[in-house]
Amino acid sequence: LRRNLKAAGKGDDGIAHVHVIGAGAMGAEIAAWSAMQGKRVTIEDVKLDPLGATIRRATKIYEKKHLKSIEKRDALDRLMPDPQGLGRARADLVIEAAPEKLELKEKIYASLADVMKPGAILATNTSSLKLADLVSAAPDAKRFAGLHFFNPVSQMPLVEVVSHKKASADTLDRLAAFTTGVDRLPARVKDYPGFLVNRVLAPYLMEAMVMLDEGYSKEEIDRAALTFGMPMGPVTLADQVGLDICLEVANSMQNGLETPVADTPAWLPEKVEKGETGKKAGKGLYDYDSETPPDTP
Numbered sequence: 001l002r003r004n005l006k007a008a009g010k011g012d013d014g015i016a017h018v019h020v021i022g023a024g025a026m027g028a029e030i031a032a033w034s035a036m037q038g039k040r041v042t043i044e045d046v047k048l049d050p051l052g053a054t055i056r057r058a059t060k061i062y063e064k065k066h067l068k069s070i071e072k073r074d075a076l077d078r079l080m081p082d083p084q085g086l087g088r089a090r091a092d093l094v095i096e097a098a099p100e101k102l103e104l105k106e107k108i109y110a111s112l113a114d115v116m117k118p119g120a121i122l123a124t125n126t127s128s129l130k131l132a133d134l135v136s137a138a139p140d141a142k143r144f145a146g147l148h149f150f151n152p153v154s155q156m157p158l159v160e161v162v163s164h165k166k167a168s169a170d171t172l173d174r175l176a177a178f179t180t181g182v183d184r185l186p187a188r189v190k191d192y193p194g195f196l197v198n199r200v201l202a203p204y205l206m207e208a209m210v211m212l213d214e215g216y217s218k219e220e221i222d223r224a225a226l227t228f229g230m231p232m233g234p235v236t237l238a239d240q241v242g243l244d245i246c247l248e249v250a251n252s253m254q255n256g257l258e259t260p261v262a263d264t265p266a267w268l269p270e271k272v273e274k275g276e277t278g279k280k281a282g283k284g285l286y287d288y289d290s291e292t293p294p295d296t297p
């Protein structure tokens with residue numbers, strides 16, 4: 001499978017410079033990883049703090065990957081915080097990793113028209129919005145597609161290259177080649193609720209929440225999954241992914257599939273509303289001040 005996926009991404013991507021819009025968890029990791037793999041990367045955000053956090057996150061990833069100090073320095077040199085978004089006009093690939101709000105993404109795409117370099121590709125890291133709903137706002141439908149990374153980017157080999165009716169074959173080929181070029185495996189998928197991975201993952205995470213309602217404890221559910229051989233339990237994973245993201249993905253599958261799956265418990269939107277969105281908030285299904293999720297069977 002790995003060989004087939006790699007072969008699907010062979011070829012010249014023609015992408016030397018990547019510009020990332022949005023320095024949240026995903027944007028920052030995508031930027032850090034792409035810079036480590038030799039791409040020139042600019043990253044913008046509406047706030048300055050996440051840009052500083054991106055550099056700290058990148059440094060941590062490079063240390064974990066045991067880069068030599070010269071390699072670390074070179075990778076950090078390639079990663080440029082760009083609060084003014086100057087990279088938009090210079091990049092061969094713009095990756096939008098903004099929050100999952102349709103109007104916000106549409107606004108960003110509108111601001112890219114007449115700015116992006118001729119031939120440059122716009123890719124979205126969305127996990128819950130339909131490309132069919134976003135494409136009309138893209139500067140060029142042919143050069144727009146999905147590029148869906150998984151968290152943590154430095155540890156998760158797969159990237160979904162998401163097509164839609166108007167995407168050109170050249171765009172999809174270049175995105176697959178880019179994915180291989182940054183040492184990830186491209187899985188070519190269609191614009192479908194949950195794409196491939198979340199179609200499987202979201203019902204699994206939601207079922208763990210249904211089990212909480214049935215009276216099983218978080219620790220019991222997580223320990224059972226760990227004993228089975230999963231790298232982390234589904235309750236911990238839901239907190240890592242973010243309950244807000246889990247809810248958005250589950251909603252897209254509730255609304256978009258003929259036979260809806262991933263039933264969400266009634267308390268989930270309330271928890272998200274309260275800001276208890278998981279590990280990033282210090283509280284989600286676990287309370288990270290007082291509880292430690294099990295990590296060994």
Ligand code: 3HC
Nearest residue numbers: 127149150151152155156198201231232237240241245249
């Ligand atoms: N989201 C955010 N952070 C995550 C995460 C996730 N899904 N999974 C793990 N992490 C974090 C860990 O907390 C840790 O953070 P730290 O460095 O700040 O302590 C870091 O990633 C990596 O942990 P380790 O260095 O201990 O990594 P290991 O070498 O032990 O690798 C692993 C662990 C490979 C990440 C393993 O735990 C794993 O496979 N976890 C499941 C990850 C997963 O399923 N990701 C997909 C999520 S779905 C998604 O991203 C798509 C979106 O559309 C919903």
